[in-house]
Amino acid sequence: MSRRPRVLLVLPCNKGAKIGNYFVGHAWRVALKALRECGIRRYVMLAAVDCIPFKMSLGDCVVLETEMDRVKGYDVYPSYDERVVDGLTDCIERGLRRVLPLFDIIYVVLNVPLYQVCVKKALSRIKSDKIVYVEPGDNRPGKFAQFVKRVVRRIARELLMPVTAYF
Numbered sequence: 001m002s003r004r005p006r007v008l009l010v011l012p013c014n015k016g017a018k019i020g021n022y023f024v025g026h027a028w029r030v031a032l033k034a035l036r037e038c039g040i041r042r043y044v045m046l047a048a049v050d051c052i053p054f055k056m057s058l059g060d061c062v063v064l065e066t067e068m069d070r071v072k073g074y075d076v077y078p079s080y081d082e083r084v085v086d087g088l089t090d091c092i093e094r095g096l097r098r099v100l101p102l103f104d105i106i107y108v109v110l111n112v113p114l115y116q117v118c119v120k121k122a123l124s125r126i127k128s129d130k131i132v133y134v135e136p137g138d139n140r141p142g143k144f145a146q147f148v149k150r151v152v153r154r155i156a157r158e159l160l161m162p163v164t165a166y167f
Contacts, residue, residue, distance in 0.1 A: 005043065005103075005159065006043065006045075006102070006103045006105075007040075007043055007103060007104065007107065007155060007159065008045050008106040008107070009035075009044055009106075009155065010047045010048070010049060010107065010110070011025075011031060011046060011048055011148065012048065012049055012078075012111060012115055013048040013049065013050035013051070013052070013071070014026075014027070014028065015075070017050060017052055017068070017071040017075065018072070018075040019072065020068045020071065020072030020073075021068060022046070022065065022068055023065075026141060027141070027144055027145050027148050030145040031149075031152055034152035038152060038156035038160075039156070040156050044152075045064060045065055045066075046064075046065045047062050047065060048062070048068075049061055049092055049095075049108075049110060049119065050062075051076055051078040051084075051088060051115075052071040052074045052076050053091060053095075054088050054091040055074075056074055056076070058070055058071065058074075060091055060092070060095035060098055061094070062095025062096055062098065062099055063095075064099065078115060080113050084114075085118060085121070089117075089118040090122075092122045093126060096122055096126055097126065100131070104130065105130055105131075106131045107134060108134065109147070109148055109151050110136075111140075113139070120133065134151055
């Protein structure tokens with residue numbers, strides 16, 4: 001008997017960081033609803049790429065849904081600034097390396113240009129086939145939320161595929 005893989009879905013942070021609850025953000029609500037509708041919520045944990053830990057020296061920049069208290073009380077918007085790319089990339093890389101052993105596969109789906117640039121740089125250093133970066137074609141919030149839903153459906157298809165034994 002095989003077990004289902006442990007999956008991490010990494011989304012951008014949102015204003016919910018201030019109250020310690022990313023689930024108030026639209027993309028997070030869409031992802032959670034889709035995970036439940038697809039019947040895979042128990043296999044998938046959510047996380048955020050967040051610049052708050054970088055700006056406030058609060059650890060690495062990948063915040064698991066179980067760690068949201070780490071950013072509670074802070075409100076920092078990730079506007080693109082070439083001067084912070086290297087530092088934020090390092091912070092994201094540390095976070096991805098920290099969570100990598102905890103999951104069988106990690107999907108990263110972001111619509112924030114600064115985060116997209118930094119994650120791509122971090123992934124080029126990590127070189128792990130366990131991390132799947134899925135870039136949306138359209139970064140606008142409504143289109144991004146639809147894209148997140150499609151990614152969740154993709155994860156569901158991959159998770160729910162029957163396990164085939166080879167002899």
